[in-house]
Amino acid sequence: MAHTEKPTALIMIFGATGDLANRKLFPSLYNLYAKGKLDKFAVVGVARRSLTNEEFQLRVKESVTEHGEAEANIDEFVSKFYYHSHDVTDSSSYIALGKLAEDLDGHYGLDGNRIFYLAMAPEFFGTIAEHLKKDNLTNVSGFKRLVIEKPFGHDLESAKVLNKQIRTAFSEDEIYRIDHYLGKEMVQNIEVIRFANAMFEPLWNNRYISNIQVTSSETLGVEERGRYYEKSGALRDMVQNHMLQMVSLLAMEPPIKLTTDEIRSEKVRVFRALRPITGEAVNDYFVRGQYGKGSMNEKVVPAYRQEEMVDPDSNTETFVAGKLMIDNFRWAGVPFYIRTGKRMKAKSTKIVIQFKDIPMDLYYKPEKTVNPNLLVIHIQPEEGITLHLNAKKSGQGTDATPVKLNYANKGIDGLNTPEAYEKLLYDSLRGDATNFTHWDEVALSWSFVDNISEVWENTKEPSFPNYESGSMGPDAADKLLEKDGFFWWPITEIDVENC
Numbered sequence: 435m436a437h438t439e440k441p442t443a444l445i446m447i448f449g450a451t452g453d454l455a456n457r458k459l460f461p462s463l464y465n466l467y468a469k470g471k472l473d474k475f476a477v478v479g480v481a482r483r484s485l486t487n488e489e490f491q492l493r494v495k496e497s498v499t500e501h502g503e504a505e506a507n508i509d510e511f512v513s514k515f516y517y518h519s520h521d522v523t524d525s526s527s528y529i530a531l532g533k534l535a536e537d538l539d540g541h542y543g544l545d546g547n548r549i550f551y552l553a554m555a556p557e558f559f560g561t562i563a564e565h566l567k568k569d570n571l572t573n574v575s576g577f578k579r580l581v582i583e584k585p586f587g588h589d590l591e592s593a594k595v596l597n598k599q600i601r602t603a604f605s606e607d608e609i610y611r612i613d614h615y616l617g618k619e620m621v622q623n624i625e626v627i628r629f630a631n632a633m634f635e636p637l638w639n640n641r642y643i644s645n646i647q648v649t650s651s652e653t654l655g656v657e658e659r660g661r662y663y664e665k666s667g668a669l670r671d672m673v674q675n676h677m678l679q680m681v682s683l684l685a686m687e688p689p690i691k692l693t694t695d696e697i698r699s700e701k702v703r704v705f706r707a708l709r710p711i712t713g714e715a716v717n718d719y720f721v722r723g724q725y726g727k728g729s730m731n732e733k734v735v736p737a738y739r740q741e742e743m744v745d746p747d748s749n750t751e752t753f754v755a756g757k758l759m760i761d762n763f764r765w766a767g768v769p770f771y772i773r774t775g776k777r778m779k780a781k782s783t784k785i786v787i788q789f790k791d792i793p794m795d796l797y798y799k800p801e802k803t804v805n806p807n808l809l810v811i812h813i814q815p816e817e818g819i820t821l822h823l824n825a826k827k828s829g830q831g832t833d834a835t836p837v838k839l840n841y842a843n844k845g846i847d848g849l850n851t852p853e854a855y856e857k858l859l860y861d862s863l864r865g866d867a868t869n870f871t872h873w874d875e876v877a878l879s880w881s882f883v884d885n886i887s888e889v890w891e892n893t894k895e896p897s898f899p900n901y902e903s904g905s906m907g908p909d910a911a912d913k914l915l916e917k918d919g920f921f922w923w924p925i926t927e928i929d930v931e932n933c
């Protein structure tokens with residue numbers, strides 16, 4: 435399907451006074467506007483508290499100034515923002531919103547196109563979708579799309595209920611489920627690296643790859659999200675979505691075309707081939723951790739159990755490491771190791787593809803074997819690719835020494851999340867759902883994760899807290915690889931910058 439490059443739409447943001455709107459959505463919309471990527475548009479901010487349009491516009495302006503780069507056209511940009519004080523359970527509130535939407539549609543000539551962006555507490559997602567239909571907001575002459583933030587349910591059952599509710603008002607191809615990792619530049623690069631290079635794809639299988647490691651570590655703790663996180667933990671917060679999405683992109687077969695449907699169906703096949711880990715096997719394949727106190731940047735930080743809104747005896751994991759097996763022809767026998775956690779040593783997301791050892795090491799020395807080849811994909815904070823090879827050590831003799839070939843993506847300052855939102859917002863406006871998660875992916879990843887959470891929720895982990903803040907997680911995460919004869923490639927020594 436051809437996508438409009440300069441979309442026109444009325445964008446309704448539910449949760450417009452929240453953190454996500456303030457930090458990511460307003461600055462991203464402004465960037466699109468400043469780049470001339472939006473044609474005719476208007477935004478309605480929807481939230482509970484009462485604000486005038488002017489007060490709301492001022493907030494938007496402040497958000498862009500603080501989190502983006504506001505230029506002279508900022509006043510013109512914010513003049514297209516309107517505010518509606520809303521009660522999510524009250525039909526009359528939706529009817530008033532519908533009236534405002536119609537007026538703006540006529541005033542700005544928006545062709546009856548509507549985006550409903552739900553950037554708020556997930557417990558209201560279903561109710562809102564049902565009201566949008568019932569109170570006639572989805573009855574439009576143009577397109578209607580629902581953009582929905584995570585978490586999409588808490589487990590498979592609740593995700594099914596939610597999906598059913600939103601499907602009353604939107605068809606699957608009108609639903610854009612956000613996984614902001616899919617908007618990251620280097621996550622999007624995985625497919626290009628794999629499918630646009632003759633030298634990788636032939637090696638991308640169990641004959642040449644020994645294991646793949648995906649690490650996403652964070653330095654922040656749970657911050658003010660204790661209430662949510664207590665019920666979520668790292669497994670639901672990071673593994674069910676971001677980590678499994680990266681694995682699916684690494685493992686998928688080449689799609690026959692780069693269309694949304696073809697790419698999604700190849701990803702779905704990876705999820706279907708994921709070996710279910712159940713019952714007693716959970717502890718062989720997965721490790722959970724919870725941070726204790728420790729020192730970060732020379733500052734003492736509290737243990738998870740001492741954080742706000744956290745049970746002092748909490749059994750919630752803030753770290754997960756796991757071994758995934760994809761039981762298909764390409765990947766049989768190749769472990770995909772994943773690990774993610776809060777309060778770790780560094781903020782870093784990296785993928786390491788470790789190739790198998792050469793059949794015979796001509797350069798063997800008792801004290802030193804030749805290093806395996808590695809392809810490292812740096813997702814954040816730096817963005818790039820490093821290929822670890824072996825070359826001759828300069829000078830006399832034939833000793834081999836490791837060398838690195840580097841590609842550093844243009845210097846992007848800091849982390850690339852705002853840019854991810856900008857891309858995803860633009861995609862939703864253009865009608866390109868490729869980098870959003872299809873229901874089948876969501877359902878399969880929940881059923882994989884549910885098996886693990888079921889075991890963990892029913893057995894209290896006596897060793898918690900089992901890793902110090904500022905470390906790389908519990909020892910058991912290292913043992914997970916050691917028992918297969920591998921180790922985690924250190925995420926700091928393979929930085930692009932250090933090469």
Ligand code: BG6
Pocket residue numbers: 584652671672783849851
């Ligand atoms: C979110 C999680 O989805 O991703 C957060 O809810 C986590 O707990 C965040 O901190 C990490 O995203 P990023 O882009 O900073 O790696």
